[in-house]
Amino acid sequence: MSALVEIRGVTKTYRRGGEAIEVLHGVDLDIPxxxxxxxxxxxxxxxxxxxxxxxxxxxxxxxxxxxDGERIDQLSSGELSRWRxxxxxxxxxxxxxLPVLSAQRNVELPLLLTRLGAAERRRHAEIALTLxxxxxxxxxxxxxxxxxxxxxxxxxxxxxxxxxxxVCDEPxxxxxxxxxxxxxxxxxxxxxxxxxxxxxxxxxxxxxxxxRRALYLDKGTLAASSGGAGGP
Amino acid sequence: MKFLPxxxxxxxxxxxxxxxxxLSILVAFLLFGLLQAVQIAFESGADAxxxxxxxxxxxxxxxxxxxxxxxxxxxxxxxxxxxxxxxxFGAKYQNESNAFPVFAVDPGRYxxxxxxxxxxPAHREAxxxxxxxxxxxxxxxxxxxxxxxxxxxxxxxxxxxxxxSLSWEFDLVGIFDAEDPTVRGNTDMVLINVxxxxxxxxxxxxxxxxxxxxxxxxxxxxxxxxxIDRQFMNSPDETKTQPEKEFAIGFARQIxxxxxxxxxxxxxxFFTILILTxxxxxxxxxxxxxxxxxxxxxxxxxxxxxxxVLGEALLLLVLGGAAGMAAAVSLMPMLNGAxxxxxxxxxxxxxxxxxxxxVALVLALVIGLPPALRVHRLRIVDALAGHR
Numbered sequence: 368m369s370a371l372v373e374i375r376g377v378t379k380t381y382r383r384g385g386e387a388i389e390v391l392h393g394v395d396l397d398i399p400x401x402x403x404x405x406x407x408x409x410x411x412x413x414x415x416x417x418x419x420x421x422x423x424x425x426x427x428x429x430x431x432x433x434x435d436g437e438r439i440d441q442l443s444s445g446e447l448s449r450w451r452x453x454x455x456x457x458x459x460x461x462x463x464x465l466p467v468l469s470a471q472r473n474v475e476l477p478l479l480l481t482r483l484g485a486a487e488r489r490r491h492a493e494i495a496l497t498l499x500x501x502x503x504x505x506x507x508x509x510x511x512x513x514x515x516x517x518x519x520x521x522x523x524x525x526x527x528x529x530x531x532x533x534v535c536d537e538p539x540x541x542x543x544x545x546x547x548x549x550x551x552x553x554x555x556x557x558x559x560x561x562x563x564x565x566x567x568x569x570x571x572x573x574x575x576x577x578x579r580r581a582l583y584l585d586k587g588t589l590a591a592s593s594g595g596a597g598g599p
Numbered sequence: 600m601k602f603l604p605x606x607x608x609x610x611x612x613x614x615x616x617x618x619x620x621x622l623s624i625l626v627a628f629l630l631f632g633l634l635q636a637v638q639i640a641f642e643s644g645a646d647a648x649x650x651x652x653x654x655x656x657x658x659x660x661x662x663x664x665x666x667x668x669x670x671x672x673x674x675x676x677x678x679x680x681x682x683x684x685x686x687x688f689g690a691k692y693q694n695e696s697n698a699f700p701v702f703a704v705d706p707g708r709y710x711x712x713x714x715x716x717x718x719x720p721a722h723r724e725a726x727x728x729x730x731x732x733x734x735x736x737x738x739x740x741x742x743x744x745x746x747x748x749x750x751x752x753x754x755x756x757x758x759x760x761x762x763x764s765l766s767w768e769f770d771l772v773g774i775f776d777a778e779d780p781t782v783r784g785n786t787d788m789v790l791i792n793v794x795x796x797x798x799x800x801x802x803x804x805x806x807x808x809x810x811x812x813x814x815x816x817x818x819x820x821x822x823x824x825x826x827i828d829r830q831f832m833n834s835p836d837e838t839k840t841q842p843e844k845e846f847a848i849g850f851a852r853q854i855x856x857x858x859x860x861x862x863x864x865x866x867x868x869f870f871t872i873l874i875l876t877x878x879x880x881x882x883x884x885x886x887x888x889x890x891x892x893x894x895x896x897x898x899x900x901x902x903x904x905x906x907x908v909l910g911e912a913l914l915l916l917v918l919g920g921a922a923g924m925a926a927a928v929s930l931m932p933m934l935n936g937a938x939x940x941x942x943x944x945x946x947x948x949x950x951x952x953x954x955x956x957x958v959a960l961v962l963a964l965v966i967g968l969p970p971a972l973r974v975h976r977l978r979i980v981d982a983l984a985g986h987r
Binding site for chain 2: 419422424425444445448449451452453457459463465466467468472476477479480485524
């Protein structure tokens with residue numbers, strides 16, 4: 368597999384009250400196209416920081432990040448927004464759906480940035496909701512859905528614009544064991560059947576088992592990697 | 600337009616708060632619509648003024664009469680095209696509270712001077728040829744149910760007949776009106792034929808209250824006014840000539856500077872709205888910081904999210920403002936009915952709608968800009984940090 372994500376010598380430093388805190392220290396990493404990577408490690412190890420950098424939510428202090436041949440660390444804020452809209456889907460621990468919108472409208476949100484007309488947007492959202500098994504809940508507001516259903520809607524929103532890369536931050540962190548397995552199976556299906564490259568931060572070894580491989584971060588450095596089972 | 604459902608949903612996130620805010624904006628724009636209508640009504644005299652008309656009154660007081668002989672001398676002043684004269688009669692009809700203006704005029708000259716008044720040719724002819732004739736404004740005739748051909752018994756406030764009586768009787772020979780609503784506000788009056796009036800009055804024969812002067816070139820108004828006044832300088836009856844608009848503004852300001860009063864009230868109202876709505880808007884955006892960060896995460900640019908917040912403020916002001924203006928329009932018939940036609944007609948003019956749109960836009964910008972700029976500066980990772 369060719370590398371979709373190439374990270375070279377990435378350092379990230381935050382300033383807190385005049386003090387510089389280096390969270391990542393010269394990280395090098397290749398993520399091949401079609402990979403499903405679980406990023407693991409203790410709290411404060413820099414997992415989420417690395418995920419934010421890969422997803423273009425933040426920029427590195429030093430080093431380079433290339434995704435699908437594009438140096439995203441050199442993009443301006445506006446360019447990075449456009450890049451995210453076209454290339455990355457995001458899934459969060461607490462779903463982060465807009466409570467005032469129905470599931471359908473939440474899924475349609477990324478498509479508002481495209482040239483698609485209303486009917487096309489609706490059709491794309493219906494396909495995405497069908498893929499996650501929630502077409503019959505399209506008109507429901509997030510508060511009318513269970514946690515697992517909300518996360519499915521969030522996944523539908525993440526894939527509706529057909530991005531290459533899915534970035535997931537603790538996608539099962541707020542779910543019970545059974546629901547978590549359903550969500551992980553869904554992500555695995557998107558990786559296996561639809562070729563999505565997935566980078567997932569998780570504390571949960573059970574969730575990590577669904578990934579093709581797991582990477583361990585410790586104190587801002589990639590400590591080790593292991594081949595995942597690719598799914599129990 | 601595709602963002603409208605999103606804006607709408609965000610705006611009505613907390614329905615009670617939004618409805619209350621909308622109500623306060625509605626009331627502000629209702630006041631705006633009503634007060635603007637009052638101001639326009641007050642200024643209708645000035646607005647209806649013709650730049651080519653001058654008014655010549657006694658120099659020191661409008662109630663001092665001028666000799667009727669001045670007319671021919673004014674007509675000879677270069678630049679003067681026509682001259683008409685009018686005298687204040689003042690009147691009460693049936694009882695003390697039914698007061699309205701009555702002017703004694705030379706019918707032909709006066710109606711020629713005011714072509715904005717519309718009158719049927721037969722009515723005009725009857726007015727010119729009937730010495731005891733009178734014509735009434737349409738609104739006034741409607742108010743009292745007058746019909747052409749009837750006797751019009753009115754009591755003058757100041758002019759007694761030769762027998763000492765203040766009760767006069769005229770023949771209503773015509774009705775006049777105006778198409779322009781601003782001018783129509785000035786038709787709540789009765790015109791009587793000065794020929795009969797001057798002959799039948801006890802005092803002041805051979806005099807008139809003021810002259811209305813039509814000039815060929817409005818640019819020459821000041822110069823011609825000075826020329827007219829120079830004619831009568833150092834005479835027992837010196838004159839003061841000024842453009843009709845200046846006269847109307849000065850006359851209206853005898854009551855008070857309604858424009859300044861209205862402006863001050865509206866400034867206070869809109870300042871209150873600015874504080875109230877600005878606070879509500881800031882609070883609403885503060886509550887939604889994580890959601891706005893999500894929009895940025897999904898690829899909405901800083902500019903797009905900023906415009907969404909500004910759009911929300913604009914939608915709020917447009918909804919409340921339009922409802923307020925519509926309420927003002929719907930109240931006009933009731934208010935016009937309540938004044939019984941004693942006040943110039945109140946209406947929401949097109950320019951008031953434009954002004955309201957401008958005010959709504961400015962308020963939306965002032966209210967929406969602080970939270971919008973805050974959202975513009977929002978860093979996604981910081982906003983999401985406490986929410987992940």
